[in-house]
Amino acid sequence: MNETWGISETEAFATFQRDDVLDHLLVSGRLSVEAISRAEAVARRSSQPVELVLNQLGQLSDDDLAEAYSAVTGYRVWDAQNEPSEIEPETLGLGPEFLRKVRAVPLRLEEDVLVCAVCDPFDAEMRAGLGFATGRELRFLIARVMDWRTAFDVRAEGPPPEFDERRIERDLALVEDASVEGQAVELVNTAFAAAVDRGASDIHFEPRRHDLLIRLRVDGHLIDLMTASSDLSAPVVSRIKVLSNLNVGERRLPQDGRASFVNAGRAVDVRVATAPTVFGESAVLRLLDRAQAPQDIASLALPKTVTALLERAVRTPHGLFLVTGPTGSGKTTTLYALLAAFKGSGKKILSVEDPVERHFEHVSQTQVQSQIGLTFAACLRAFLRHDPDVILVGEIRDAETAAVAVQAAMTGHLVLASVHANTALAVAPRLNDMGVEPYQLAASLKGVMAQRLVRRLCGACKTEDKPSEALAAYAERLGRQAPVRVFRPVGCPRCRGQGYSGRLVLAEGLWADDLFLARVGEGASLDVLKTYGRTLGLRTMTDEGFDLICQGETTLEDVLTVTDD
Numbered sequence: 001m002n003e004t005w006g007i008s009e010t011e012a013f014a015t016f017q018r019d020d021v022l023d024h025l026l027v028s029g030r031l032s033v034e035a036i037s038r039a040e041a042v043a044r045r046s047s048q049p050v051e052l053v054l055n056q057l058g059q060l061s062d063d064d065l066a067e068a069y070s071a072v073t074g075y076r077v078w079d080a081q082n083e084p085s086e087i088e089p090e091t092l093g094l095g096p097e098f099l100r101k102v103r104a105v106p107l108r109l110e111e112d113v114l115v116c117a118v119c120d121p122f123d124a125e126m127r128a129g130l131g132f133a134t135g136r137e138l139r140f141l142i143a144r145v146m147d148w149r150t151a152f153d154v155r156a157e158g159p160p161p162e163f164d165e166r167r168i169e170r171d172l173a174l175v176e177d178a179s180v181e182g183q184a185v186e187l188v189n190t191a192f193a194a195a196v197d198r199g200a201s202d203i204h205f206e207p208r209r210h211d212l213l214i215r216l217r218v219d220g221h222l223i224d225l226m227t228a229s230s231d232l233s234a235p236v237v238s239r240i241k242v243l244s245n246l247n248v249g250e251r252r253l254p255q256d257g258r259a260s261f262v263n264a265g266r267a268v269d270v271r272v273a274t275a276p277t278v279f280g281e282s283a284v285l286r287l288l289d290r291a292q293a294p295q296d297i298a299s300l301a302l303p304k305t306v307t308a309l310l311e312r313a314v315r316t317p318h319g320l321f322l323v324t325g326p327t328g329s330g331k332t333t334t335l336y337a338l339l340a341a342f343k344g345s346g347k348k349i350l351s352v353e354d355p356v357e358r359h360f361e362h363v364s365q366t367q368v369q370s371q372i373g374l375t376f377a378a379c380l381r382a383f384l385r386h387d388p389d390v391i392l393v394g395e396i397r398d399a400e401t402a403a404v405a406v407q408a409a410m411t412g413h414l415v416l417a418s419v420h421a422n423t424a425l426a427v428a429p430r431l432n433d434m435g436v437e438p439y440q441l442a443a444s445l446k447g448v449m450a451q452r453l454v455r456r457l458c459g460a461c462k463t464e465d466k467p468s469e470a471l472a473a474y475a476e477r478l479g480r481q482a483p484v485r486v487f488r489p490v491g492c493p494r495c496r497g498q499g500y501s502g503r504l505v506l507a508e509g510l511w512a513d514d515l516f517l518a519r520v521g522e523g524a525s526l527d528v529l530k531t532y533g534r535t536l537g538l539r540t541m542t543d544e545g546f547d548l549i550c551q552g553e554t555t556l557e558d559v560l561t562v563t564d565d
Contacts, residue, residue, distance in 0.1 A: 195287060199218060214228065246272070272286075313447055314342065319445065324424065325451045376395070424450040
């Protein structure tokens with residue numbers, strides 16, 4: 001189909017009906033009739049096209065919408081990475097407000113034809129406005145919403161103003177109260193989109209004396225995203241509270257809740273926590289992106305020995321299997337991969353969590369509510385009367401929970417749980433400290449694993465370097481040979497100047513054999529257990545980290561930040 005359209009061809013273009021897009025999505029299985037019916041009710045009240053409502057509600061991803069538009073119109077999808085805009089819109093008489101309204105980006109001139117990337121090829125105002133303003137024939141490409149937003153924001157930045165734009169925005173907000181709410185909404189949406197784009201795990205909104213600082217936790221490290229006027233601090237937190245069904249009027253006490261944000265046409269669950277500070281309420285949003293989370297044991301990218309350990313844990317009929325590590329080390333992700341392995345097994349699976357971060361159809365999941373007495377221990381006691389085969393305990397954090405979990409493991413149930421300890425071998429002494437008797441632990445324990453997350457060097461910009469004296473000393477302490485070469489971070493556009501992109505898992509694990517359990521039953525110290533682990537050839541997280549340094553995947557400094565050695 002011809003991609004070129006002149007103003008005289010408006011009537012011909014109208015033959016492409018939006019219904020064809022919905023039909024295409026139905027036939028391809030990307031949408032259900034029920035989803036379209038609900039969206040149609042919203043579309044009638046909002047005067048927006050049904051497919052755009054579906055996209056904004058998170059029922060239809062940017063990719064699926066762009067593909068459907070392409071299939072119906074014959075326009076190809078814009079490759080934003082390899083086709084940047086080559087023309088200044090002002091030279092064509094196109095203003096930024098119009099382009100933002102119609103969601104279009106002029107890309108280039110091909111002789112007398114203007115090539116544009118557009119989010120909605122059926123927008124009559126867009127086609128008429130572009131044609132009238134430029135007086136040229138138009139050729140359209142389909143833009144994904146996020147690609148358009150990124151390209152438009154870059155082009156809209158322009159040269160830095162000579163005045164303090166933040167002060168102007170604050171003055172406008174003071175003059176017109178209605179603008180504050182709009183700015184807060186836009187600020188929250190911008191921060192969320194940036195967090196998803198950069199793969200952040202958390203968004204921090206931190207009020208300070210003179211401004212609002214917004215930071216992202218990317219690959220375990222906090223980076224500054226932007227600052228905004230201090231006048232926006234309260235409206236931003238209020239907006240977050242509204243989305244997560246929290247009490248907007250309560251500003252004196254911390255609150256926890258959940259929300260769902262839509263990014264690129266896909267809903268992302270968010271865990272919200274607010275707390276009062278000297279300069280106003282702060283808020284932290286933990287992104288629980290199910291699409292990005294590993295779905296099974298194999299996708300965890302663990303060492304082969306640890307993967308085999310987890311697969312063995314799933315096959316065992318009863319006992320206690322523990323996962324340990326600090327906050328943010330991926331324990332919950334590992335436990336969820338274990339739960340996923342039971343899908344279709346026909347087993348009765350119960351879990352108690354705080355909070356429930358991901359939902360499973362084959363698992364009955366319970367959220368802890370300590371304020372009404374629904375604690376980990378209380379849930380576990382109730383679970384034992386519900387004939388379970390597998391029980392997941394989100395965290396063993398006190399003596400009572402530890403005692404009930406061990407009791408459940410000793411009475412024929414498989415108990416999967418997380419607990420805070422420095423290493424896999426330190427789990428047994430930790431539970432002893434909680435009051436679990438050594439003989440009880442020896443009778444119930446099946447296996448343990450520990451894990452950490454370490455930053456991965458950006459493959460596009462890492463640079464070869466000579467091993468340092470510190471690395472040579474580190475290798476000698478491990479009884480290993482120092483590598484001939486290592487790599488160091490540099491920073492490039494792909495990693496946004498950080499020098500790192502993504503994270504790797506360091507993990508260690510042990511299946512409890514009779515000799516190990518005998519030592520546990522004797523209440524052996526951590527040093528004794530370490531000595532036994534070495535006789536078994538246990539590969540520690542330190543060993544795994546050193547291997548990754550030798551492979552050029554990470555650095556000594558990063559390994560040292562997450563391991564004990």
